[in-house]
Amino acid sequence: MDTTVYAVHLVGTDQSFSCAADDTVLRAALRQGIAFPYECNVGSCGNCKFELIEGQVNALWPDAPGLSDKDKQRKRWLGCQTRAQGDLHIKLRTGDKYRPIHTPVRTRARLVSSRVITHDLSEFSFELDQPMAFSSGQYALVQLAGVTGPRAYSMSNAGGSVSESGTALSFQVRRLPQGAGSNALFAQLRVGDGVEIDGPYGMAYLREDAPRDILCVAGGSGLAPMVSVARGTFASSQLAARRLHFVYGARMPADVCGQDMLAVLPGWLARGSYQAVVSGVDSEAPLPEGFARGFVHDWVDQVYGNRLAEMEIYFAGPALMAQSLLKLLIARQVPMDQVHFDQFY
Template sequence: MTTPAEHLISVDGSDVRFACAEGDTLLRAALRAGVGLAYECNSGGCGSCRYDLVEGEMHDRRPDAPGLSPRDRRKGRKLACQSQPRSDCTIKVGQMVGQARHRPFRQTAQLRSKTLLTHDMQEFVFAAQSHAGFRPGQYAMITLPDGQVERAYSMSNLGNCYGEWKFVVKRMPGGRATAALFDDTEVGSEVTLDGPFGHAYLREDGNRRIVCAGGGSGLGAMISIVLGVAARPDSRDWTVHLFCGGRTRKDLHIPESIAFAGRQLGALNVHTAISDEHDDGVRAEVEGAEPFRGFLHEAVLDRLAGSLTDFTYYAAGPPAMTDALARALVLDAGVAADHLHYDRFC
């Protein structure tokens, strides 16, 4: 096996240097080397990883990525998550985050099982070659067997030494990745897992009153955070509000592991919200109180009215959901921005 060629990347105005293997992206090579470049989605959508190329040759693997505005393009800016160096390069970044907290690595994994959770949501369990090293709330990039499709999905279990990676994924109407995952990836198929990534991980030494808000495939990250709190020695000191949103009742799913985790916590309150006013009430998968009628951020504002600033928030889901929640909490309710953790996926 030959080792891919490496290119040396220098960060302008600093003594930071790191190697990037041919075919790797600038962002991931930096994180693998422990260099904390700014990022969120890893997919070209959010624009957090913009930089200027001072010198060298860079391949852009997604030239039409929405993370760059027309003004960025006029100025020649690039996205580190979509850039693949073709020579030694010098780059200029607006903001260095210091050392990367989590170094991602790439490995092969085999699909062990797929389980239907709702009409359009499945759990996928992969067994990887080595350990599953990640924090509750983080995500991995999965490259499907055809090697063409790569997407970010949050893990729904806890990091472990036996290499088990679980994901709860909602099928996107017309989505190429979920069609390939749901329909074409059979048990036994091999994928490539690259991770962990993401900033919306559980702050274990932080506020012990937390809110986890998940919609669609974002539910997995919130399950992982609740399990992470329940596994802590001080779990009984924690209060958790878990919000799960969907369009109708048949979109809602709360796994049994949450009820088990709830018995380890000081308090666990599960809230559900449905946004379609024509919901017919069929197949209420989730037992308990009647769902809130409205969007997930409205449910959070309603159920926690009067105490919104007491909590630290974790959120994962479609951009419209996380953006609405961030606006409502930070701009309208006065929650400090550093009390809200989410990664924007676009």
């Protein structure tokens, strides 16, 4: 392991941070409390771009979709995919909302259990070598043996501190037939096998001080962060008077899940509600009892409509669902500081 550490200076400011040779520029900055903009942490969104003014860097994924040819000509790099090869001077605009609420840590971890949720979704739980504090709704990066680059997975636990002797950290992952990460998890990883985990990251965490009822909308692999937000809500004394509405959007009835994880939360019957909405069933075909038909954003609009602007809203899932929901929330004039999501890539 290369233990060299370089200095990174933010040009035009008095801020600087140290960056270990085996870390990325973005994550090293976040570990030291620098409000470095980002979102996905996996090379896709482009939010972590910076301009290299002086120094040498190395791109972990030169063809990452978050960086265009034009960016490259302008000496722009992705902070989440770049390692320092010497001291650096870089230019970027920091933003207060990116300042980490918990310091991200890198730790070894071991798979302690896995369980099937649906035909293509399973939960994987890991015991960490080092404690990690996180808030409900955040995600971590998991580096699996034999897979190029880490994968981002959201925690399904309620936020808190996961320590050596404490509970395991759990992820709920969708199996993609051609996915390198999901196949390594589903087909190769055995109980006792090791991975590296780096986290927490993400801005879509539970706001315990928000004085509003909560709406969680999950689609597909977006289950975990919404379950985490729901678990965090029911564990929070600050939110003890708030109702939580949970909507799960799926294509087919066999994809629907999550209700059993919520029904066991103390106080759920009095303060919680769950609705499954399926979009892939013909209008004449029967549905299981209690299910609704259609797209999840349409259902949310029909049922909550004008009340959306009075709610704290969290969502996670496929890009199309996220875009449709965002469009609806803008049309319903929901203040954007009440809306929390990390786009999945």
